[in-house]
Amino acid sequence: xxxxxxxxxxxxxxxxxxxxxxxxFNRRENRSSKFFAIAAYSATAWVLSMFFFRIISNxxxxxxxxKLLYVAGILIAHNLLLFSYRFxxxxxxxxxxxxxxxxxxxTIGAIILIIFSETVIKSVSYIGTSKFVLFGSLYxxxxxxxxxxxxLAYSNFFKRFFASIRTKNIITTRQLSYVIxxxxxxxxxxxxxxxxxxxxxxxx
Numbered sequence: 001x002x003x004x005x006x007x008x009x010x011x012x013x014x015x016x017x018x019x020x021x022x023x024x025f026n027r028r029e030n031r032s033s034k035f036f037a038i039a040a041y042s043a044t045a046w047v048l049s050m051f052f053f054r055i056i057s058n059x060x061x062x063x064x065x066x067k068l069l070y071v072a073g074i075l076i077a078h079n080l081l082l083f084s085y086r087f088x089x090x091x092x093x094x095x096x097x098x099x100x101x102x103x104x105x106x107t108i109g110a111i112i113l114i115i116f117s118e119t120v121i122k123s124v125s126y127i128g129t130s131k132f133v134l135f136g137s138l139y140x141x142x143x144x145x146x147x148x149x150x151x152l153a154y155s156n157f158f159k160r161f162f163a164s165i166r167t168k169n170i171i172t173t174r175q176l177s178y179v180i181x182x183x184x185x186x187x188x189x190x191x192x193x194x195x196x197x198x199x200x201x202x203x204x
Contacts, residue, residue, distance in 0.1 A: 002055065009051040016044040032086035039079035043186075046072035053131070062124045066133060070114050070121060070142070077149035078107045080183065084156035087179070103149065110142055150187055154180065 002010075020040035023033055049072055052065040081103060085096035114120045119138040124131060157180050164172035 006051060006054055009047055009054070013044055013047040013051060016040060016047060020044055032083055035079045035083035035086060039076050039083065042072045042075035042079065046076065059124055059126070062131070063121070066124050067114050067121050071111050074107055074110050074114075074142070074146055074149075076187075077146045077153070078103055080187075081149045081153040081156075084153040087157075087160070106145060110145060113138060114142075154184065 020037055020043075023040055024037040026033065046069060049065040049068040053062065053069065056062045056065065082096075082100055085099060110120070117136070119136040120142050121139075122134045122136045124133055126132070157176055161173065161176040161180065164176060
């Protein structure tokens with residue numbers, strides 16, 4: 001039986017998917033939007049994974065949405081970082097190219113480890129009626145990588161935000177305000193609930 005939170009997650013997933021699709025098909029107007037669209041699709045995948053995590057009781061099946069939660073998480077952080085380098089700067093410079101190559105390599109490596117090993121996500125079990133995620137030895141490096149992506153991304157956003165204030169570029173200031181506030185609140189909640197508070201055995 002679905003409870004209120006399950007229904008809410010399903011609704012959020014649908015809304016996220018629709019908005020992500022709108023961004024994706026309007027990306028020709030702003031090429032950097034493709035990274036934001038991928039991050040938004042990844043957020044949709046995260047919400048769907050959480051939905052299935054909550055409703056599935058079979059532990060052998062439950063490991064699938066559990067791992068997908070953390071795959072989606074690193075994809076959100078990675079693409080938001082790439083978006084922060086390309087936002088308002090359509091021409092890819094040497095720095096953004098190097099960042100893209102290095103972070104993409106780390107991200108692919110993290111995804112492979114999550115899916116095909118127990119080094120990040122070891123298992124899921126029940127303690128009483130609560131679901132617990134037992135993390136592997138590389139969970140803290142994974143968490144550190146994700147947090148680093150977010151820190152770099154918002155550093156870029158704030159640098160451009162304060163620069164736009166100094167140059168009195170009102171349109172850019174407003175755009176960056178929407179990006180920082182719109183993504184920042186959800187990222188902060190996700191990091192606190194999904195990463196920082198789960199540096200060991202996670203209680204779901």
